[in-house]
Amino acid sequence: MLYGGIEAGGTKIICAVGTGPADLRAQISFPTTTPSETLARIITFFQQQQIVTSLAAIGIGSFGPISPDHHAPDYGYITSTPKPGWAQTDIAGTIKRALGIPVGFDTDVNAAALGERRWGAARGLTTFIYLTVGTGIGGGGISNDRLMHGLLHPEMGHIRLPHDQQVDPFPGICPYHGDCLEGLASGTAMKARWGMSAETLPPDHPAWALEAHYLALACVTFICTLSPQRIILGGGVMSQGHLFPLIRQGVQALLNEYIQASAILKQVETYIAPPGLGSQVGVLGALALAEQAAGESQTGTT
Amino acid sequence: MLYGGIEAGGTKIICAVGTGPADLRAQISFPTTTPSETLARIITFFQQQQIVTSLAAIGIGSFGPISPDHHAPDYGYITSTPKPGWAQTDIAGTIKRALGIPVGFDTDVNAAALGERRWGAARGLTTFIYLTVGTGIGGGGISNDRLMHGLLHPEMGHIRLPHDQQVDPFPGICPYHGDCLEGLASGTAMKARWGMSAETLPPDHPAWALEAHYLALACVTFICTLSPQRIILGGGVMSQGHLFPLIRQGVQALLNEYIQASAILKQVETYIAPPGLGSQVGVLGALALAEQAAGESQTGTT
Numbered sequence: 037m038l039y040g041g042i043e044a045g046g047t048k049i050i051c052a053v054g055t056g057p058a059d060l061r062a063q064i065s066f067p068t069t070t071p072s073e074t075l076a077r078i079i080t081f082f083q084q085q086q087i088v089t090s091l092a093a094i095g096i097g098s099f100g101p102i103s104p105d106h107h108a109p110d111y112g113y114i115t116s117t118p119k120p121g122w123a124q125t126d127i128a129g130t131i132k133r134a135l136g137i138p139v140g141f142d143t144d145v146n147a148a149a150l151g152e153r154r155w156g157a158a159r160g161l162t163t164f165i166y167l168t169v170g171t172g173i174g175g176g177g178i179s180n181d182r183l184m185h186g187l188l189h190p191e192m193g194h195i196r197l198p199h200d201q202q203v204d205p206f207p208g209i210c211p212y213h214g215d216c217l218e219g220l221a222s223g224t225a226m227k228a229r230w231g232m233s234a235e236t237l238p239p240d241h242p243a244w245a246l247e248a249h250y251l252a253l254a255c256v257t258f259i260c261t262l263s264p265q266r267i268i269l270g271g272g273v274m275s276q277g278h279l280f281p282l283i284r285q286g287v288q289a290l291l292n293e294y295i296q297a298s299a300i301l302k303q304v305e306t307y308i309a310p311p312g313l314g315s316q317v318g319v320l321g322a323l324a325l326a327e328q329a330a331g332e333s334q335t336g337t338t
Numbered sequence: 339m340l341y342g343g344i345e346a347g348g349t350k351i352i353c354a355v356g357t358g359p360a361d362l363r364a365q366i367s368f369p370t371t372t373p374s375e376t377l378a379r380i381i382t383f384f385q386q387q388q389i390v391t392s393l394a395a396i397g398i399g400s401f402g403p404i405s406p407d408h409h410a411p412d413y414g415y416i417t418s419t420p421k422p423g424w425a426q427t428d429i430a431g432t433i434k435r436a437l438g439i440p441v442g443f444d445t446d447v448n449a450a451a452l453g454e455r456r457w458g459a460a461r462g463l464t465t466f467i468y469l470t471v472g473t474g475i476g477g478g479g480i481s482n483d484r485l486m487h488g489l490l491h492p493e494m495g496h497i498r499l500p501h502d503q504q505v506d507p508f509p510g511i512c513p514y515h516g517d518c519l520e521g522l523a524s525g526t527a528m529k530a531r532w533g534m535s536a537e538t539l540p541p542d543h544p545a546w547a548l549e550a551h552y553l554a555l556a557c558v559t560f561i562c563t564l565s566p567q568r569i570i571l572g573g574g575v576m577s578q579g580h581l582f583p584l585i586r587q588g589v590q591a592l593l594n595e596y597i598q599a600s601a602i603l604k605q606v607e608t609y610i611a612p613p614g615l616g617s618q619v620g621v622l623g624a625l626a627l628a629e630q631a632a633g634e635s636q637t638g639t640t
Contacts, residue, residue: 101597101598115598116598162488163487163488163489164488175563179481179482179486179488179564180481180482180483180484180486180487181482182482184481184482184564184565185465185482185565186464186465186466186481186564186565186566186567187465187561187565187566187567187597187599187601187602188565188597188599189565190562190563190564190565191561191562191565191596191597192562192563193562194558194562194596195558195559195562195563196499196500196555196558196559196592197498197500198498198499198500198501198517199500212593212594212595212596213592213594213596215500253498256496256497256498257497257498257559257563258563259489259493260492260493260494260495260496260497261477261492261494261497261559261560261563261564262481262486262488262492262563262564263486263487263488263489263490263491263492263493264488264489265488265489290498290515291514292514292515293514294493294496294514294515295403295489295490295493296403296417296418297489297490299489300489
């Protein structure tokens with residue numbers, strides 16, 4: 037069975053067709069412009085694929101906030117996003133009507149989590165978190181073997197953290213919360229604070245110790261709240277691999293051996309880890325959503 | 339079917355027999371002393387019950403940390419508790435061997451969450467949190483329709499919060515983390531900070547605005563991390579009902595309309611709510627654990 041995957045980011049769309057990491061066929065990428073233009077390009081790509089082959093389902097991992105609840109009247113919509121023109125856009129419905137196949141729809145980070153469990157660093161786990169640290173910060177995951185949903189979906193980038201104004205007087209850049217996690221530690225925040233982007237800050241710059249401190253505080257919050265079996269950290273900022281040891285040390289120091297689990301005390305290198313799927317995690321996650329949607333469609337779950 | 343429930347607290351044990359809130363029969367309460375003495379009293383109580391009637395299962399909602407994983411070698415143990423004499427105590431196994439019936443075992447707060455879903459303020463919900471604010475602070479809940487487990491179990495009392503030393507120079511009382519949530523906002527912390535216990539602090543004392551602020555920050559963290567459909571706040575400190583409106587206002591102000599859900603924007607009175615089972619939530623939660631264990635035993639799930 038062949039699937040389609042759509043990684044729908046706020047700045048870029050990636051569409052692909054395939055069955056998994058070893059078999060990722062046609063792939064296309066283009067900027068996210070207006071909803072009508074962007075959705076038309078997505079639909080055209082997959083319609084062309086459908087001429088030559090049959091797709092079992094499409095998966096969409098989308099920027100948000102979105103409505104992931106199948107029972108909600110606005111299911112499949114991007115809802116209250118500040119991105120101009122995109123608020124209240126029926127992305128899943130539009131694509132489903134155009135292509136006539138089952139559609140799986142979730143946040144970009146939940147899709148990435150599903151991809152990591154299917155083929156990456158979370159195989160066999162029942163409860164874990166996927167956090168992306170890039171332009172913004174977002175988190176999703178799997179809890180009790182299913183993607184994390186509830187009232188809506190997690191918004192892990194917006195937790196509040198201890199913020200010592202003496203050490204870091206930067207007020208944060210979140211338009212809603214100022215110094216929430218995203219406000220303090222996203223790539224956008226780093227650039228605003230230091231005047232240099234994460235890619236250009238040298239590894240010995242004090243920016244990194246501060247960044248690792250905030251991300252360690254966030255990991256501790258997620259550990260205490262959810263008790264994940266693993267935390268996967270992806271996104272552009274995390275491609276600076278020297279952050280990982282700093283974050284792991286920070287988490288151990290902050291927890292102070294309170295949680296007596298060898299995964300944290302002794303195997304922290306695998307407990308806080310990069311995505312197994314690397315930079316393909318987004319589009320492969322969307323493919324995993326498609327696979328799940330095809331299965332649910334067959335068993336009549338949805 | 340008749341069940342036994344054990345609310346195993348660090349200072350007090352409550353045992354009961356019944357089928358639910360409307361049918362809570364024999365009940366006994368005694369202080370938590372040494373493991374051998376305490377377990378003997380528990381076992382004697384239920385053995386006497388078993389002379390006159392048959393119990394289908396026993397549920398234990400326990401202080402912790404505990405090992406709730408059926409596949410772990412120390413399943414059923416209280417593990418690394420600082421409570422003298424209780425570390426590495428096989429509480430579930432000892433009771434199961436003595437009484438010869440299925441035993442359900444979880445944290446006190448997960449048990450309370452299950453009780454609230456069975457009979458209380460969380461009926462029909464699939465993802466919600468139960469937080470107790472008393473001598474300590476603990477949280478549990480249900481995620482994707484099942485009790486929250488993962489690496490171990492949540493330790494929600496130990497999340498870190500923004501702590502403005504100018505406003506509140508109190509360093510916190512957590513022996514592991516200083517000013518984590520429990521360190522700043524538990525009943526023990528209130529007493530240490532103000533020199534008066536929560537029960538004796540008058541409602542117009544500035545203690546309450548500060549307490550509500552910390553609990554609102556915690557609720558926001560849990561909302562952003564898990565997207566719960568409801569947050570239930572129980573425990574001795576929360577019996578001061580005037581805290582609820584302050585916490586609800588604080589949550590709305592901190593989220594700043596970022597999460598567009600009417601449950602938070604418009605129905606916050608039911609979104610952040612006291613336990614439907616009141617002070618019986620602990621022992622009724624244990625009864626719900628027993629009911630679940632009996633069901634799993636019949637279907638061979640465990």
